[in-house]
Amino acid sequence: MLLQTRIILFVLATVTVVAGLLLGFAALREDALDRRARELELARLETSWQLAVSGAVGRIDQGLGRMAGDAEIARTVEAEDRGALDRRVAALGIVAAPATGGITDVNLLSKSGELLYSTDPALEPQPLLNRGALDAILSGQKLARGVRLVDGERLVVVAGVPIYAGTGAGGGAGSGAGVTGAAVAGLDFVAALDVLRRTTGGRVFAVTRNGTVFDGQSDPLWPAVKPLVRPAERSIATIAGGGRRYALASLPVADLAGGRVATVLIATDVTQAVEEQALWSVAYVAAVGLVLLGALGLLYGFLRRNFSTLDGAVKALQDLSRGRAMGYVELPAGNDEIGRIAGAVEVFRGVMREIERSAGQRERRLRRQQRFIRRQMEALAVTLEEDARQNLLEELRQIEAETHDAQSAQSKGVGDELGLLALGFSRLATRVSTQQVQLTQMVRDLREALADKRRLISLQQELEIARTMQLTILPQVFPDLAELDIAARMIPAKEVGGDFYDFFPISEHKVALVIADVSGKGIPAAFFMLITRTMLRAIAESGVGPAETMRRVNNLLAAENEQMMFVTVFYGELDLRTGVLAFSNGGHNPPLRMTASGAVKELERTPGIALAAMPDMPFGEKSVTLDTGDMVFLFTDGVTEAFNGEEVMYGDPRLVAAVGGQANASARDGLDGVLADVARFTAGAPQSDDITCLVLRWRGAAEAPTAAVAQLADPVA
Structure with a gap:
């Protein structure tokens, strides 16, 4: 591979790595911004949800104020007269049908927490609040506000206030009267979802804690939302539906007791934002690619112009290396790298001419050395075993054939030919040394084997004596x-x-x-x-x-x-x-x-x-x-x-x-x-x-x- 090609590839790899790092950092920054935006969006939607619940509670507070401020209800609760409470609540007209969006559930409780009145027609109706929240109301410490799961299947937005003794003309909490009971009212959960739709402008869905769809199932976007429902997860994801892109936020809903009772999902149309982000990403990658291609083009033109002269010098050196000393190319002189290469080429041509003049004399000397080395090797081979001697002579013939081929093709110098002969002589010396070591080891092994045999015979004799003694000890007669x-x-x-x-x-x-x-x-x-x-x-x-x-x-x-x-x-x-x-x-x-x-x-x-x-x-x-x-x-x-x-x-x-x-x-x-x-x-x-x-x-x-x-x-x- 040419030097200029290697330089181009190196620069290409460097620029590619830098571009990759830039793109990677940009992607990491974009991911961080996206996560931050998602967290902000979730916080905004959670605030919207809290406002929706507060709006529903505000509607409940209107009815609760009428009941808690009614003197007759206060006296009836204090007297625990259930029949009078039924008539008075009906006369006030606070309870409305679910379709109207008004209060659907009402509880009136005594100071001891006993349920005196409930809109639930069941034989043993369950109160809207648990005992902990009810005790806080009856003690006058805290008002109850939030979502409540009623009868294990119905979600209601509830609010509760205390009822003070002596409520009415000249009475009320401000007069110092004590708490005589509590009033709790509930609004259907759908009312809070409607408020959420109006405040966010998104498409709202609700799923109960067991996975049952509570609201939004008829929405055409529901099939795309359903696979992403994670009841216990607070998250935001992107989905597609109807040719549009939506950001789907999942918000767990907790009841007054702290447990999760439902999940609200809000789908917001983000089609335009996604498309703009994709366009900016493509533009950024295209800009990086154009800069990379421009830099490589400039580098290629610069190297091509400066390496053309160097190519001529390399061609001249190749001709000299092949023995064509007269095939010299005129190169420009100067103090730069090309001029110094031209001077070196001239010196190299003179050296090659001197080598050609002395080649004949060296070849004659080499042949005399070869004949001497062969006689010495044949004399040493006589001392080897027959197989080793034949193998060594065969190797010697192969070395001579390789030397002859090297001389005829002029592909190797005198040093290489002598090296081949030296290699054969080295092999001969190694074989002689190895054979001597083997003979010495064989003599040593033979002596040790004779000693082991004597010890073995002695041991066998002793074992035979021990066998005879052991059998003699045992009863034989x-x-x-x-x-x-x-x-x-x-x-x-x-x-x-x-x-x-x-x-x-x-x-x-x-x-x-x-x-x-x-x-x-x-x-x-x-x-x-x-x-x-x-x-x-x-x-x-x-x-x-x-x-x-x-x-x-x-x-x-x-x-x-x-x-x-x-x-x-x-x-x-x-x-x-x-x-x-x-x-x-x-x-x-x-x-x-x-x-x-x-x-x-x-x-x-x-x-x-x-x-x-x-x-x-x-x-x-x-x-x-x-x-x-x-x-x-x-x-x-x-x-x-x-x-x-x-x-x-x-x-x-x-x-x-x-x-x-x-x-x-x-x-x-x-x-x-x-x-x-x-x-x-x-x-x-x-x-x-x-x-x-x-x-x-x-x-x-x-x-x-x-x-x-x-x-x-x-x-x-």
């Missing part, structure tokens, strides 16, 4: 007792596990059965398992019972549980004389009991949570009497939560079915049968948790249980 048949197995998910089982004697006639599951897996779970097993054995042998044993073990584990581990435990004590199994469950899976008939169901759950979770927790205890042939299957959640290749869980229903299929099997065969069913279900899927089971089958009480317990305590015997 199951004595053949006359009372019961026992079998158990633990299959850890890792080298060591967190599950464990145990059975041991706690008295001459009782043996303990334990199965537990520590949270987590691996070495931490194995250590926690050993601690739990040791504590459980030590406390159980004291004979305090299952529930108390669980409580004490829980407190000991929770006291030093910095790692926040926990263990679920099922602990039971079997009496070999009676077959009664007393047990307590600390958050573990309830064991399954299979009767001799093959029915399988869970043992009852007892209150209790996992051990080591919280100290001082209570644990429940229950018991069950085993019948001859009953089998009890204790297990951890690794059995029911085993998954197959489709991520389907083994689950409790499958376990119940598998246990039910071992009705006639021994403890060992029943255990093998259930584990075989689990293995068939998982079908080689990775084991996700430790699997531990303990199975016992009750054969019935024996005649010499003491010998059986001794055999259980020392299986080798």
